[in-house]
Amino acid sequence: KKDMDISGIIGITIPEGVNLVAPGNQLTIPVQSQRKVLLEEYAFDVQEEQSLKSFGEWLSENIFCNADQFWKEKIKTDIVVLANDEFKDFVNLSTEVITRTKIDNDTGTVANGQLFTEEYLPAESVLYSLVLAAPEFTSNKDRIDENEVISFVQGQLPEIIQAGANATLGKGLLKTKLITNQKA
Template identity: 45%
Template sequence: MYKTAKPLFFICETPLHAGSGNDLGIVDLPLQRERHTGFPKLEGSGVKGCIREAFEEKGQKGELVVGGVEISGEDEFKKAIALAFGPEEGDKHAGALGFTDARLLLFPVKSMKGVFAWVTCPRVLERLRRELGLCDMKPDFEVPPANAAPAGCNLYFRENKIILEEYTFKIDHKDDPQCTALARWLSKQVFPDGNIHGYWRGKVEKDIVVLSDDDFRDFVNLSTEVATRTKIDNKTGTVAEGHLFTEEYLPQEAVLYSLVLFGSIFSDDKGVFVQGRQSGGSGKDDEVLQDFIAGNMPRVIQLGGDASTGKGLVWTNFCR
């Protein structure tokens, strides 16, 4: 049983394709989606695999740290990875870390003013608050009503109206205090510290819109990126047979989150994590593992498919 959980946010630097396989619909390779809502998601197994790969790359470079000490030696870092994420082969023990599905939090939509807006909805925010409760976090915002915008919003083209894609929305709750508090919380918690994200922290404080659940569902179903992929036959100069297909992506600037779950290390030999216990703190397995994730999580990782074409690069922000 997992003892603690902490949120991990992902900000798409390039379009992201987390595929669900071939489909009979309009798009040949659609995104993974929740069955009951239709909202895009990324399976927890995919999140775990990508993060494990990123940690293995750091281990191969001798950059993994436990308790402030670098892990030396290939055997030691492989053992640490196996204890944290689980062994790749066999069933000697379970991994001490778990990852939930990455859920969509903010979806970027083209706007007549301000270039683009981030949209979300009460259903998404209620679920975020509920899952933050699992992390023993008390966010200092209440869920705003539908059709709300924060103070200082730059998206209005006339009085209290905004245009997203080709649709006009009336903002019934202009300068809404709950939406303003939400925008400030997102600015502080979602985006990493540092000047490189300063512009985006400022933008999310002003250019976020809380739409109705139905309007949000329509945007995340109809306003994703769809690219046509081809392969040219070198002999004929035409499209190779079976190599003309369409692929769906979450757009750049989309924001998702997953929960990292921390449990006990299921092995009597805790390897390098013993020194994590000795470096201070309570010495509990879940707290040592939190230090392991916080100290080694790369700023940028690759999620989903099409890595060779630069897709799926995301910024990470692990919150304790």
């Protein structure tokens, strides 16, 4: 929420400890007098929050390309924001964990003591980071302004990057997109 406020995306109301869904979503089911959403095998109590509809529309316009028309439409209403504690548990229990062994190239058998574990984010994960820019800090009158700094960063950022290990397995491939000038 603080990052969104800094970047000027939109104002989202997120009460502490409450799970939220956008109005008009197709995710909730009625259970007695409460609305619930099922994620994996877990049922979460949820409340509708109007500002999530605006957030879903923002995500639709800024995250998905036109080739992903199904997801562009779905995210507009079918978005869930989990409270921190429930999100933490959900991630800890839903992250892909693979135990592997390192093979000794000479013997073709497991290298001594080389059992290791890897964790992967779901392939559909959306990651973000803020890139903040300010004018170059110099007394030189030809200093570079913040727009030129952002243009430089954008020019250096490839469309696809690989982060982490296992590039040969196709892991860690990320599509990048720099969304600029959200807040003046």
